[in-house]
């Protein structure tokens with residue numbers, strides 16, 4: 028009896044250890060020890076009892092085997108979907124879209140709307156990133172940085188990945204159309220097409236791909252704004268513009284540092300035709316300079332308080348200094364410094380925007396006031412001026428009094444300009 032019991036127990040132990048050792052297991056091989064346990068136990072006097080125990084063990088193993096294989100598959104494909112979606116990049120995209128939503132909102136941010144916009148953006152971005160990898164299997168397989176991705180490493184089939192991309196893309200666009208509006212859904216769908224079907228093939232054709240990719244990266248905050256306010260205005264462009272210009276030094280540094288990898292992958296990057304790296308560095312610097320007035324515009328267009336223009340100017344100045352040192356001495360060291368600087372820049376810029384944002388009502392107020400001031404400056408007679416001044420006194424917002432653009436330009440980042448006087 029005891030001998031039969033110990034045989035059954037050892038068979039069960041053998042099965043369990045087999046299950047643990049072989050996570051994606053096959054029914055035929057895992058049942059083999061049961062058969063051998065049965066054969067050996069049938070030669071003992073306590074055959075019936077041993078068989079019962081072995082059968083119970085086999086049944087338990089088969090249930091746990093089934094559950095195990097489901098959870099193994101879930102884990103395996105979950106990891107594949109996560110990597111196909113480039114989850115961290117998609118999370119950054121969601122953060123920019125969420126920031127756009129908050130900036131486009133009034134005093135009260137609709138949290139449910141924000142969550143749906145973020146979820147929809149995440150799904151469409153995941154779809155775009157998956158399609159990008161479906162089209163680049165051969166290229167990714169040749170690059171050190173990407174060769175371990177699910178498709179080149181054969182962990183998932185291209186058809187399966189394409190199915191994932193289609194379902195998550197359709198679901199995300201539908202969610203945006205349903206819970207936000209058609210404009211947001213349209214922007215998301217167009218951006219997917221631009222990224223997967225224009226930018227991705229262009230990477231192997233022409234270095235202009237970096238600029239097209241910058242447009243792709245700039246659309247999500249616009250999408251967020253559209254979801255919150257159903258329309259796009261000039262001040263909706265601040266964050267997209269920052270993202271567009273920011274991506275140029277960021278990707279220039281990356282392509283310069285990983286030049287050999289990109290060459291092996293068969294891509295056409297700007298830095299390939301620039302062995303010294305000087306032109307790459309100049310392009311980076313030029314785009315940092317384009318970012319300098321953005322903080323001032325954000326204030327002048329009534330999007331933020333004046334604090335943001337100072338903070339943004341300081342931040343951009345920091346990034347510009349990084350690009351300048353890359354220009355003066357093009358080397359991996361200075362490129363890496365500019366790259367890390369760009370990683371710090373974006374979250375700091377977005378946090379500043381959100382911290383100093385003015386809700387829509389305040390924006391409208393400030394813009395109206397600005398227009399009035401323009402009327403005074405450009406030829407209104409004295410009576411009109413007095414009326415306008417009176418009205419300004421009556422309706423002055425407590426937080427901000429906007430001034431014409433050039434007066435901010437005197438403050439930062441061009442402190443050497445004289446401060447113009449507008450009213451005597």
Ligand SMILES: CC(C)=CCC/C(C)=C/CC/C(C)=C/COP(=O)(O)OP(=O)(O)O
Pocket residue numbers: 120148151152155156159215218219222240241243244247
């Ligand atoms: C709503 C929506 C559709 C958003 C999509 C946003 C998105 C995917 C932005 C990424 C921008 C970009 C140029 C990434 C680099 O791709 P890459 O192909 O150079 O990266 P890789 O070399 O790592 O594959």
